[in-house]
Amino acid sequence: MKIAVVGTGYVGLVTGTCFAETGNTVTCVDIDEKKVAKLRNGEVPIYEPGLETLFERNVKQGRLHFTTNLKEGIEGAKVIFLALPTPPGEDGSADLKYVLKVADDLGELLEEYAVVVDKSTVPVGTAEKVRAKIAVKAKVDFDVVSNPEFLREGVAVEDFMKPDRVVIGTQSEKAQEIMEKLYAPLVRQGNPIIFMDEASAELTKYAANSFLATKITFMNEIANLCEKLGADVDMVRKGIGTDTRIGKRFLFAGIGYGGSCFPKDVQALAKSSSEAKYDFKILNAVMDINQSQKTRLIEKAKQHFNGDLKGKTFAMWGLSFKPYTDDIREAPALYNIDALLAEGAKIKAYDPEGMKNVREIVGDKIEFCVDEYHAAEQADAIFIMTEWPIFRTPDFAKLSSIVNGKVIFDGRNLYDPVAMAELEYSYYSIGRKDING
Incomplete structure (x- = not known):
């Protein structure tokens, strides 16, 4: 089946690559010329375990393509996925301007029947709005389907290739038949494809x-x-x-x-x-x-240091909002960085994947380090923000020899408080008894 995916962000790129992996011919469309050039050059712009391997294989075998031209991208496509940003507005509502702009363009460009799929997370009623936008200029029949994604960053490829369920909102028998055929290779073990009306799918x-x-x-x-x-x-x-x-x-x-x-x-x-x-x-x-809750550790740090964090140096282990991703959106680390800097503290940070994105936000306000031990050198305490596996079993003997203070504020409860007491650390975690070594 020929598929178009409009938008090459996290959801769009995973969706397009994984559908190509199941034998479809996929064209991904994006208005960002630099990003499309990188994708054509074999560069994957996001970190997601397993994605690069699938990406390289399907580009090499000619099933995965990229373009900035919407008309070219949707030509001959039986299914067109809209995987566009829906950022929150100032009032918290989802901003649909990108979705509706593409819907408006599609009305004029469609030359044959296609299923237009809302893959972005959108509020109830969006399918109707997309349908209305396309219909203004459409010269051919089409259907609009809601097909929300349930991908977890860090395991998105596995989630897509082995979904525990697929939710599809449509009241069109023709669209249902096409979507069922498209997803059939991914649910061979019997996990359900759940069909419902569009509004229920959006709310799901x-x-x-x-x-x-x-x-x-x-x-x-x-x-x-x-x-x-x-x-x-x-x-x-x-x-x-x-x-x-x-x-x-x-x-x-x-x-x-x-x-x-x-x-x-x-x-x-x-x-x-x-x-x-x-x-x-x-x-x-x-x-x-x-x-x-995001700055809960700041309270503990103030108590430990008698309310004065000014001039203290803190190591920050982890910047991404969770392990196995470089995504820092709404990451607790960002809030803790702001809070510590406001108190006059110095921060030395390390994250396996998230440092580039944080540097773009905070610049040289904090020091970025080559590893967790470099971050801990001469630190008065360590803040653990992300539960990356490398932070779970550090060399405590080495750590103890390079820190100024044997103090850990653990936002992910990685260590055993009793073991930390035996190592003579002052250890503060979440929801467990704080132990001062």
Whole structure:
């Protein structure tokens, strides 16, 4: 099948590459000439494990192409995916200007029937808006389908190639048949393709991400309560996670969620609820709690250093919002950088993938280091922001010999507090008893 993917961001590039891997001919379209030139030259602009291998194979075998010309990109395409940015506006609503602009262009360019698919995360009613935009100039029949993505950064290729479910919103039998055929190679193990109306599909994505964000936030609240009551959040997590009604995932306490999806999707759903004149109280609480949770370690640092962080040097391990990605959008590290700099502290940072993106934001306000030990040299304390595997088992003997202060503020609960006490570290984590070595 011939496919077009409009937008070569995170979702678009993964979608296009993975559909090419299943034997389709895919053309990815983007208005960014420099990005398209790099893609044509074999450069993958994002870090995502496994993506580069698939990208190189499908470009080499002639199934994956790139262009800046929308007309050229959609020529002969039976399915056209819209994987465009939907950034939050000042009021929290999803900005649909990019999606609707392309929809407007498609109306004039379509020369034969095609299924136009909203792959971007969009609010309820977007499929109707896209349909209306295309219809103004369309000379041929078409269908608009909602097909939200559920990709987790760091394992997006696996998520796409082995989805636990595929959600498709359409009331067209013809579109359903085409979409079912397209996704059939990815669900051979029996995982479902769930067909529903467009509005329900659009809401499903927001509901899923908002629920997971709520689950994370609830555990962070439990963690904060554990600190007050002398309980251990890790024990509580195990105690409730083995309940099959709750499940083990998304129960780890920490310094809040970040990334490109949870923050803006929760915000967008809250905005949609407000527009529908419904007060979604839980979501408003989730956003408030998550915001304060991001700088929870700053409070602990102020207590340890008697309220004075000025002139202190802090190592920051991890900058991306989660491991196995270079995505720093809404990353807790950014909020902690701002807070520490405001207190007059110096920061030495290391992240395996995220430093380039952070440097573009903060410039030379902090020092970027070659590894975690370089960051820790002469540091008064270490802040752990991201649970990259390399931070889980450091050489503590080496670490102890190069730091100024044996103090760790752990936002991801990587270490055993008892073991840290034996190493004579002052160790502060989330939802567990702080131990001063």
